[in-house]
Amino acid sequence: MNIYKMLSVLLDYPRDEWASAWGELRAAAEACPGTSAEERQVLLDFLDWASSRNLIELQQAYVRCFDLNPEHALYITHHLFEEQDRERGPALVQITEFFRSQGFEIDGGELPDYLPLLLEFASTLDDLEARAFLQQTGEVVGEVATRLETAESPWAGLLRLVERRSRLTALATAQ
Numbered sequence: 001m002n003i004y005k006m007l008s009v010l011l012d013y014p015r016d017e018w019a020s021a022w023g024e025l026r027a028a029a030e031a032c033p034g035t036s037a038e039e040r041q042v043l044l045d046f047l048d049w050a051s052s053r054n055l056i057e058l059q060q061a062y063v064r065c066f067d068l069n070p071e072h073a074l075y076i077t078h079h080l081f082e083e084q085d086r087e088r089g090p091a092l093v094q095i096t097e098f099f100r101s102q103g104f105e106i107d108g109g110e111l112p113d114y115l116p117l118l119l120e121f122a123s124t125l126d127d128l129e130a131r132a133f134l135q136q137t138g139e140v141v142g143e144v145a146t147r148l149e150t151a152e153s154p155w156a157g158l159l160r161l162v163e164r165r166s167r168l169t170a171l172a173t174a175q
Contacts, residue, residue, distance in 0.1 A: 002034065003032050003035050003039065004123035008119035009025070009116075010025075011074060011155065012116040014058045019055045022051040026044065029043035042157040043158075043161075046157060065153050065155060071144075074114055075111055075113050075114055076115060077092060079140045079143065095112035096112045099112060102121070104121050104124065115137070119162065121133070122134055130165075134166035137166055138166035141163045145159035145160045
């Protein structure tokens with residue numbers, strides 16, 4: 001499992017499968033290809049925190065963090081456009097059309113700008129392509145990560161990983 005898939009799973013709503021898969025997720029984090037020791041440690045720290053809670057507690061924490069606080073929303077266009085901005089709809093359509101043009105189907109009824117979904121798509125790309133794709137999200141993800149850090153959310157470190165990987169592309173292509 002690459003880091004983008006791992007982040008997609010860990011930033012999505014906690015599912016029943018998690019309760020029986022902590023060991024597998026931990027092993028995948030430890031062996032995550034193309035990651036630094038620091039990145040793997042962020043994943044492992046989050047997994048330690050998450051696995052120390054039962055599924056209901058974890059789901060409640062997720063809802064409080066992301067669903068009940070719009071400033072922490074994982075929908076990228078929510079942070080780019082005002083709530084009633086007419087430009088958000090066309091942006092969502094554009095993302096959906098891009099996914100379709102790439103042969104990537106959106107399952108589960110999520111909006112196409114949902115960060116775990118964007119990370120799921122990034123997991124289908126090679127690392128440099130994934131970083132370039134995520135570069136468009138870097139600033140928003142960084143802002144949300146800052147808010148999560150202020151709230152002392154355990155998910156903050158995961159968003160910092162996304163931000164860091166999206167910003168590293170700019171540095172790599174500038175050289």
